[in-house]
Amino acid sequence: MSKYLIRRILQAIPLLFGISLISFVMMRIMPGGPLAGYLMNPKVTPADVARLERLWGLDQPIIIQYWRWLISMLRGDWGWSYKTGLPVLEMIFNRLPNTILLMSLSYLISIIVAIPIGIYSALKRYSVFDYIFTIFAFIGVAIPSFWFGIMMLLLFSATLQWLPSAGMMTVGVEFSLIDRIKHLIMPVLVLGFVNMASWSRYMRSSMLETISQDFIRTARAKGLREKVVILKHALRNALIPIVTLLGLSLPAIVGGAIITERVFAWPGIGGLFVNSVYSRDYPILMASLMLTATAVVVGNLLADLAYGYLDPRIKYE
C-alpha cells in the first residue's frame, strides 16, 4: 500500500512539472504582457517600464524566467503580485478558505441529495418519482450555471428579498452564523446543482446493476430484512463507482466555483484568478494554476485509494 502511494506521488511529480512548464510558456508567448497597461499611461516613461521589466525579470529568456520561478517556488517563495505588490501566498491564502468552504459544502450537499435520490430511483424504477428525477437530472446537466445563479438572484434577492445577493457577509454587521448561512445558500445550491443531477443518475444505474446480482438474491434468500439487504449489502457495492466519480468531478467543481463566485461576488480564488488573467498577473496566475492542478492530481489519488478501501478485492502494489 505505502509502496503504491509512493509510486503514485512520484508519478505525479513529472505531471505537475509538465503542467507548470506548459502553463508558464503558454502565458509568456501570448500577446499583451503585464506591462501593456503601463505603456498606455503618459506618466510612465519607457525608462520606467524598462526598469520594471528588469525588476520582474521579464527581460530574461523564457527558460531562465521559468527556472527562477521554479527554484523560488520550491523554496516556498511564490513571488509578489504585479498588481498589488502583496506576496502571492498571502493573497491566495486570504481567499482560499472561502473557496474551500463553498466547494466542500456544495460537495457535501450534493452527496446528501444525490445518493438517496439515486437509491430510491433505482428501487422504484419507472415510478413517478423516478421520472421526475430523470427530468430533474436532464435539467441540471443542461442549465448554464451562471444563468441558473442569475435566476436565483432574480427570484430570491430581487423579487422575494429573502436572501442577500452578493458577498459572504452583510456590510457593517458583526459576524453571525445565520448571516453567513444566508449568504451561502444560493452559491452552494448553484454550484452543487449539476452534481446533484448527474451523481443521482450514476447512483441509480450503479444501484440497479448491484441489485440484479446474485449475492443480493442470496441475501434475500437468507431471509434478511429488505432494509438490511439494500443498505448493508447493496449500497456498499453500489457506492464504489460513485466514490471514483466524486474524485474525478473535482476539476468540474473547481471550474464551477469560478463561475459561481463571479455570479455571487464570493471573495474566493475564482475571482482572483479571473482578475489576474485580465491584468496578466503572472505570479498569481501560476500559483492558482498550480494549486488547481495539484488539487486535481490529489483528487484522483484519493479516489483510487477510496476505491481500494471500499473494494478489498482491489490490491494496490
Added chain:
Amino acid sequence: MDLTQNTKKYESLWQITVRQFKKNKLAVIGLTIFMLFVLIAILAPVLAPYDPTEIDLFKVHQAPDREHLLGTDELGRDVLSRLLYGARITLLVGVSSMIFSVLLGTLVGAVGGYYGGLIDNVLMRITDVALSFPSIILLIIIAAYFKTTVFGMIVILGITGWMGIARLIRGEFLSLKQKEYVIASQAIGNRDFRTIFRHILPNATAPLIVAATLRVGYSILFESALSWLGIGIKPPTPTWGNMLSNAQSDIFQAPWLAVWPGVMIFLTVLTINFIGDGLRDALDPKLKNK
C-alpha cells in the same frame, strides 16, 4: 398464397437506427425543437422585427410591449431580434467547434491507439495534462489573450474539447486493431492511413456520433459562459451568452433581459442531450439492455 410476400425485407443499418430512434419520444421531441431552432437561425433576417445592432438611446431598457415583444436592452436594441440572430452564432459556434474537436480528437486517438508504444504514451500524457485543468480555466486563459471573433471562439473551443474524444477513439482502436479484418487489411499491403480511416474508424462511429452530439451541447454552454464573462464573443455581435453579461447588473431595472437568452441556451442544450440519448439507444442496442 403469394410467394412474393414471403421475401423478407432486410433493413439497412441506417433504417434500424432511424426506427430505434423514433421509439424514444424525448429524442424525437428534442430533434424537432432543435430543427426549429436551426430554422430560426437560418430565417433570422426574415423573422427579426429590427436590426439586432441598431442602437436607440431614447428607448433604453424598455419593458416588453407590443412594439418590442421582449423589450430593449441597455442600448435600446431590440431583444427579440438579438435573440433570433444570437441563434445563428450559438449554433454555428457549437457545431463548428464540435467538428474541430472531433477531427483533432479522432486523429490523436487513432494514431495513439493504432501505433501504441512511445507515440501513444506521449499523446496520452499530453491528453492527461490537458485534462488536469478544468476546461473553463483553460478557456479563460486562452480566450483572454486572443481578440475573440466568432472564428477564434470556434478554434478555442475546438482545441479545448478534443481530449474526451481522443480517449474514446483510442479505447475503440485498442480493441478493434486486434480484429481479423484489420490484420487482413494490413496483410494485403494497405497503407496505415487506409487501414485506420477506411477499416477501423467506420467501426468506431457509433460511440463517436454520440460523443460528438453531446459535445455540441458542452460547447454551447462554454461559449455562453465565456461570452457572459466578457471574454468570449463581444457585442455588438449578439450571442445568447453576451446578452446576459449586463443582465445581472441591470437585474432591478430590467429583469426581462436576464430571462430569454438563458431559456434559449438551456432549451438548446437540453434538446441536444435528448438527441444524444436517443442516438445512444439507437446506435448501440447492447447498452440499452444494461
